[in-house]
Amino acid sequence: MKKKWIIRLIISVLLISITGYVVKFLRTDDRPKVVVVLKDADTQYWEIVEAEAEKGFRDFDIDGKVIAPRYGSEADAQGFVLKSILAEHPDALVVSPFESPLVMSSLKEAAQSKIPVLLIDTDIPLENKTTYIGTDNFELGQKAGELLASGLQPGDKVALIAGDLTSSVISERIKGAILSFEAAGIKIAVEKTELPNESLPVRAAMTTILQQYPDVKGVFATTDIMALSALEVIRKHGNSIPVMGVDGIVKMVESIEEGVVPDTVAQNPYDMGYISVETAWKVIQGENVRKTVDTGIDLITKDNAEQKLDFLKKLLK
Incomplete structure (x- = not known):
C-alpha cells in the first residue's frame, strides 16, 4: 500500500x-x-x-x-x-x-x-x-427537465445519462430534473450513471438504452458532451428522440440552428x-461581496440560436 x-x-x-x-x-x-x-x-x-x-x-x-x-x-x-x-x-x-x-x-x-x-x-x-x-445546478436540472417534459406526454418514459453522482454538481442536476419529470407525470425508464464525460462510453450506454428500452421518448444528460454523444447514436439508429443537455456549447447551439435539437438550457x-x-x-x-453570485441560466431556441452562436464563436477566437 x-x-x-x-x-x-x-x-x-x-x-x-x-x-x-x-x-x-x-x-x-x-x-x-x-x-x-x-x-x-x-x-x-x-x-x-x-x-x-x-x-x-x-x-x-x-x-x-x-x-x-x-x-x-x-x-x-x-x-x-x-x-x-x-x-x-x-x-x-x-x-x-x-x-x-x-x-x-x-x-x-x-x-x-x-x-x-x-x-x-x-x-x-x-x-x-x-x-x-x-x-444553481438544482435549478439548471429542473429547468432542463421542464423543457424536455414540455414536448412529451404524461406517462412517457425518459432515460437519464450522468457522470459521478458523488459530485454535487451532477447530483443536483439529476435531482432537479427528476423533480420536473415527476411533476409532469414523466417516468424514468433507466439511469446510466458514473459515466466519464467522453463520447465512447456514452455512445455505448445509449446503444444499450435503445436496445433494452425501445419505448424511451426522451433523454436527459448532465453535460452537453454526453447529450451530443447520445444524440449521435439516436440519429444513427434512425430515431428522433429529443435529447436535453445543459451547457450550451457551440455544437449544441449549431444543432438547434440546424433543427436537429429543438431547444436547450445553458450555463454562462x-x-x-x-x-x-x-x-x-x-x-x-x-469591498464586501455576496456569498453567492448566480450566473444564471439561458434558454436557447431556434429564435436566438444564431445570435448565441455568433457570441460564442467570438469568445473562442
Whole structure:
C-alpha cells in the first residue's frame, strides 16, 4: 500500500510539472496577484471560462494566471497544485474544485492563511470561502427537465445519462430534473450513471438504452458532451428522440440552428470566468461581496440560436 501511495504521489507531482501548474509570480509591480485554477482545459466549456478570466485580468489590471491541465488530471493532483500556489502567496485564489479531501484541505489552508478563496462552477462546503460564483445546478436540472417534459406526454418514459453522482454538481442536476419529470407525470425508464464525460462510453450506454428500452421518448444528460454523444447514436439508429443537455456549447447551439435539437438550457461560463476575476479584484480592494453570485441560466431556441452562436464563436477566437 505504501509503495502504491508513493507511486501515486510521484505521478501527481509529474502531472503538476507537465501541465504547467506551478505558478511563480515576479513581484515587479503592485498589481494584484490572482490565480484561477480550473478542472481542465480540454473542453469548450472550460476554454470559455479561461478566455473570460483572461479578459478580466486585462480589464482590471491584474497580474493573473489561469492554471488548467491540458491532458486531463486527477483530484489529488489539483490538491498538490493548490499547495504549490499557496507558497507563492497570491492576493486571491479562484478555484473550480474537485471534490476531494486533499483539495478541501488545501483550500482550508488558503482560507486560514487569509487568502480569499472564490469558488466557481462547483460549490463545496468550505467554511471560510469568500463566495461561490456559478450556476444553481438544482435549478439548471429542473429547468432542463421542464423543457424536455414540455414536448412529451404524461406517462412517457425518459432515460437519464450522468457522470459521478458523488459530485454535487451532477447530483443536483439529476435531482432537479427528476423533480420536473415527476411533476409532469414523466417516468424514468433507466439511469446510466458514473459515466466519464467522453463520447465512447456514452455512445455505448445509449446503444444499450435503445436496445433494452425501445419505448424511451426522451433523454436527459448532465453535460452537453454526453447529450451530443447520445444524440449521435439516436440519429444513427434512425430515431428522433429529443435529447436535453445543459451547457450550451457551440455544437449544441449549431444543432438547434440546424433543427436537429429543438431547444436547450445553458450555463454562462463566460460570466463565471469574468465575474470571478472582477469579484476577486473587489475583495482585494476591501469591498464586501455576496456569498453567492448566480450566473444564471439561458434558454436557447431556434429564435436566438444564431445570435448565441455568433457570441460564442467570438469568445473562442
